[in-house]
Amino acid sequence: MIAVAHPQPVAARRTSDLLARAAVGAFLLVGLGALHLMFVVAGPPAYNTFSSAGRLLGLYLAFAMVCQVLLIARLPLLDRAFGMDRLTGWHRWTGFAVFWLAVLHPSFVILGFARYGQDPVLATALSLSQQVPVLLGLIAVSLIVLIVALSVRIARRRLSYETWHTVHLLFYVVLGLGIVHQVYEGTAFTVNLATQVFWWGLWAFALGALLTGRLIVPLVRNRRHRLRVAAVVSESGDVVSVHITGRHLDRLTARAGQFFLWRFPGHNRWWQVNPFSLSAAPNGRSLRLTAKGIGSTSAGLRDLPVGARVFAEGPYGAFTLARRTRTATLLIAGGIGVTPIRALLEDPDLGRDVIVIYRVRSGNDAVLLGEMRNLARERGARLHLITGRTGGANQPFQPENLRRLVPDITSRDVYVCGPAALTNAILDSLRRLKVPSRQVHAELFRLAG
Structure with a gap:
């Protein structure tokens, strides 16, 4: 039998979430403020406006890479507060920011040198690339372009997850090349002892978090278990x-x-x-x-x-009952997205006022259905199995149909997991039904897609 426990109080979680948001905001404000201060303290460039813009873009690029490293580190505080789906979204957009900054930074630097020397842009680029630190930076830029090109939606759909993940390992090569480039070319970081301590302290924190979260902790845990x-x-x-x-x-x-x-x-x-x-x-x-x-x-x-x-x-992941705000719950699963939903249905903290909707194309696709039925019976939950192709009269997740199936939906926490198209359709209906956003929890598998 399932042991029923009372839902966990949300006060501690809300405090933790506020601390995480405050920490993220403070990190960004302090980091960006320090970048601009270093830019000003370093003084005007020896050449022109293009060189000045290139230097500032280089600072932005380096800071964006620090942020990307921290996102890859999967810090527990951020994971619990925001969930891996949201963090993966941030990772994606930070990746695009790194891409554009990596393209613009060398472009403006080359333009600055070309204008200063009154030389053709291509000739200037070839001349600068003969310097090893610059060459390493250009190789890093090329790898960034490759990673992003294979991450855009049209290319991503043609790659298996394993191939996509392997390509992203090139980021660690980019990281090494970028750090070496900063050591030799980062004049704004070496203005005085304070800028050096801040900048390399920032990198030490980011790399330390990465090594701890992605290597040391997993090795220790796996050795233990x-x-x-x-x-x-x-x-x-x-x-x-x-x-x-x-x-x-x-x-x-x-x-x-x-x-x-x-x-x-x-x-x-x-x-x-x-x-x-x-x-x-x-x-x-x-x-x-x-x-x-x-x-x-x-x-x-x-x-x-x-x-x-x-x-x-x-x-x-934050797709857990720790995020719940109400005692009544609606669990919605689509296809293989049933896996975390089935686990939640077994969680002793779930309570008894539970409705489960399981959407599949046909009954043969309803994996774990027997277990779901047994758990629902033990808990006294209502389980709705919905089959058939979506279309025509079969639109179970249209707002009116969803409300008909769950009349008190606005007073429930809703957990949704399934294919992206289905999940997005459900989230849209929940918004139209005015279900408070704090009661909506979705697992979009962005990390795998």
């Missing part, structure tokens, strides 16, 4: 569940609704990693992920041998 595959269960023709055991899992701070980045050493290459949500609430003894065979990693899960080693990075 020693995760292994306990069983592999086929749920349907292309969906498989992997049961994982280990030591001291009660000390793993995972919650229903969260996900890990999973690696399977010996089965896949070390750089192949996939974000899979937990499909069962953590119980201190085992973990379970359920995935649909789309990429090479997920498709190969059914071939994992029992006893295979597992390397997990996380847990991540």
Whole structure:
């Protein structure tokens, strides 16, 4: 039976969220203010307005890269306050900012030198590229252009997640080249001891957070828990569940609704990693992920041998009951997005006033349906299975139809997980139904897409 617990008070979470927002705002204000102060203290450039603009754009570029490193570090404070979906969105837009600054910074510098020397722009560019620090910077720019070109929507759709993730590892090369370039060309950072301490202290903080969050903590946790595959269960023709055991899992701070980045050493290459949500609430003894065979990693899960080693990075995500503001809950799942929803349905903090909507194309696509029905029966929840193609009269998530299905929807917390098109349609209907935004929680799998 499911043990029912009272919802956690939201005062502590709201305080934590406010602190996180204040920390982000203060970091940006102080960082940008310091950049402009360093720009002014460094004095006017020796050449012209183009050189001056190039120097300022270079400062912006370096700071944007620091921000990108901190986003990649996946700081727990930010993850709990904003959720990985929002952070991934910030990561994407910061990436585009890095791209444009990386293009504009050398362009203005080259124009400045060309105008000062009265030389052709191309000749100036070729001359500057013969200097090693400049050449390293130009190589970094080229790699940034490649990464962004393969990240735009039309190119991203043609790449598997594994390929896309591997390409993004080039950012670490860009990072190394950029730091070396700053050491030799960053005159604004070396004006006095204060600017040097601030600038390299900022980089030390960012790189320290990256190494701690993405390397040291995962290594320590995996050494402690020693995760292994306990069983592999086929749920349907292309969906498989992997049961994982280990030591001291009660000390793993995972919650229903969260996900890990999973690696399977010996089965896949070390750089192949996939974000899979937990499909069962953590119980201190085992973990379970359920995935649909789309990429090479997920498709190969059914071939994992029992006893295979597992390397997990996380847990991540704010798609948990810690975000809840009401005692009544609506859970909406679409397709394989049922995995975190199924875990939430098992969470003892959920309570009993629960409605579940499970949207699939056909009954055969409804993986974990038997488990969902059993959990709903134990909890006294109402489960609606909606099948068929969307269109015509079958528009279950139109505002009027959603309200008909859940008359008190505005008084519930709503958790939504599914394909992007379905999730966006539901979020639009919730806005039109005037469901308060603080009661809406969505997992968009942006990290995987």
